[in-house]
Amino acid sequence: MNVEQDLVVAIEPIRQMTLAICTNHFFESGIYAKLDGAPCSLTEISQQLSLEPNRLEGLLNYLRNENLVFQQDGKYELTERARLVGKYKAWYTMLVGGYTETFVQVGECLKGQGRWATRDVGKVGIGSCGISHYDAIPLTQRLMSKMEQPASTMLDLGCGNAMYLVEFCKTMPQLRACGVEPSKAACDSAQSIVSKEGLENRISIVNKSVREFLQSEDVDEPDLLVLGFILQEVLGQEGRSGVIDFLVSVLRRYPKITLIVIEVDNQVSNPTVMEHRLAKAYYNPYYLIHEFTEQQLMTDSWWEELFAEAGLQVLAKDHPDSAVDSTNLEIGYLLRGAN
Numbered sequence: 001m002n003v004e005q006d007l008v009v010a011i012e013p014i015r016q017m018t019l020a021i022c023t024n025h026f027f028e029s030g031i032y033a034k035l036d037g038a039p040c041s042l043t044e045i046s047q048q049l050s051l052e053p054n055r056l057e058g059l060l061n062y063l064r065n066e067n068l069v070f071q072q073d074g075k076y077e078l079t080e081r082a083r084l085v086g087k088y089k090a091w092y093t094m095l096v097g098g099y100t101e102t103f104v105q106v107g108e109c110l111k112g113q114g115r116w117a118t119r120d121v122g123k124v125g126i127g128s129c130g131i132s133h134y135d136a137i138p139l140t141q142r143l144m145s146k147m148e149q150p151a152s153t154m155l156d157l158g159c160g161n162a163m164y165l166v167e168f169c170k171t172m173p174q175l176r177a178c179g180v181e182p183s184k185a186a187c188d189s190a191q192s193i194v195s196k197e198g199l200e201n202r203i204s205i206v207n208k209s210v211r212e213f214l215q216s217e218d219v220d221e222p223d224l225l226v227l228g229f230i231l232q233e234v235l236g237q238e239g240r241s242g243v244i245d246f247l248v249s250v251l252r253r254y255p256k257i258t259l260i261v262i263e264v265d266n267q268v269s270n271p272t273v274m275e276h277r278l279a280k281a282y283y284n285p286y287y288l289i290h291e292f293t294e295q296q297l298m299t300d301s302w303w304e305e306l307f308a309e310a311g312l313q314v315l316a317k318d319h320p321d322s323a324v325d326s327t328n329l330e331i332g333y334l335l336r337g338a339n
């Protein structure tokens, strides 16, 4: 028996855990962006980002050994691997930045007793919007193209950093939008993205939960309401009757509104689905998180039944582009009041 060979296999997850967390630090510290601009020496990175040189060198040594940076002529540069990983940074922002504390609390929360694990909601919202750029935003656009009239006013409840709204406003010159988001950090990020894009006169951001917003704000009837991964939040916070009550309140307030709901089909117990490589890489941790935080994922048929009970009719249903995600686990619903 070769102990060393077995040991390397057995502790591979520890290497991957360290790598995931340090890759996220690579992004969050600004080092990745700095090296993406131009090769830099240790002193340049340390001075420009105000980082302690010895510790910075420690992190860079680690990243070099994991083939994320290399050194040439006394300067650090990004490897091809780092650039590939950088393209999918949003998954790190959400799952590592947003949910590392959740994974750490799984053991304590196993006892239940009403204890939920915490998460960094701001990072979850920001990361989720970055992921949506690849899957949910194109899916929403496809569903929008099925509306009888193109939308001219859009409301995004739980808008994260408002990337949805920015992307839509950039491609649809007639569109005006309002984003509502309870996390102050995500709202601040939304506000700065909207300003950077020069869209302040078309996109407004409100720092409220969906409920507070519906009860207080006086917004002219929007044509379209987008709920990207929000009903799972309301379900966790208020239960099934809360979601129905919420959807009924939306319809009562905006009777002619069209809704686009994006949710994830809960297929965690389906071994065939869970064999898919993206299911293992993404959805398996994603399902786990939802068991331990105050959110709840349900199946497609469960949502369809709930929509009918809330007085909504499903006009169309679709999935992300299969080149991005061929699991069909993410579902977009185009809905309207049944009467």
Ligand SMILES: C[S@@+](CC[C@H](N)C(=O)[O-])C[C@H]1O[C@@H](n2cnc3c(N)ncnc32)[C@H](O)[C@@H]1O
Pocket: 121, 122, 124, 125, 126, 128, 129, 130, 132, 136, 157, 158, 159, 160, 180, 181, 182, 183, 186, 208, 209, 210, 211, 227, 228, 229, 230, 233, 234, 237
């Ligand atoms: C998974 S992110 C989704 C962000 C974005 N809608 C998207 O599609 O990528 C969930 C968001 O819901 C927000 N949220 C949680 N509870 C909420 C509530 N009661 N009302 C509105 N938003 C809520 C969180 O702050 C977070 O930004």
